[in-house]
Every structure is written in structure tokens, then in C-alpha cells.
Amino acid sequence: GFCGIFLPCLLACKVGVEYGECCCVPFLPGALVAMRTGLREQLRIKGCVCCDWVAFCCCCPCALCQMARELKSPC
16 A cells, blocks of 8 residues: 555565564565565465565565555554
């Protein structure tokens, strides 16, 4: 939603905290892909690391919104 499109940095921080990490972790290179992969495996969602990487490279706001939804984080 709104946060993913207009405030992706804020949503990344919220997702990081909801995932159980420091709010600064999403700004480390590769951390969002690692969190997405971990969340996908934790929730047994089909996919692969390559797909996680492509999701963030092609549409980071969409990938963040998906993660927020899976974590049930209000946006």
C-alpha cells in the first residue's frame, strides 16, 4: 500500500522490527533479501533465493508490502 510506494524506507524499518531485527538492518546490503528468504522458509511459502532477489530488484516496494502482510504489520 501507501507506505510501500511513498515511504519504503519507513516500511523497511517496520518490517525489520516485526521480523525481530534492529530497524537499521534493512539498510545493510542483502539484508532484505535474506529476511524475505527467512520469512518465506519460516512460513513455508514456495520460492527460491533467486526469486526473492528478483522481487527486491524489480519492485522493492511490492516485496516490502508482501513481507509486511505476511508479518501482519499495519502499514
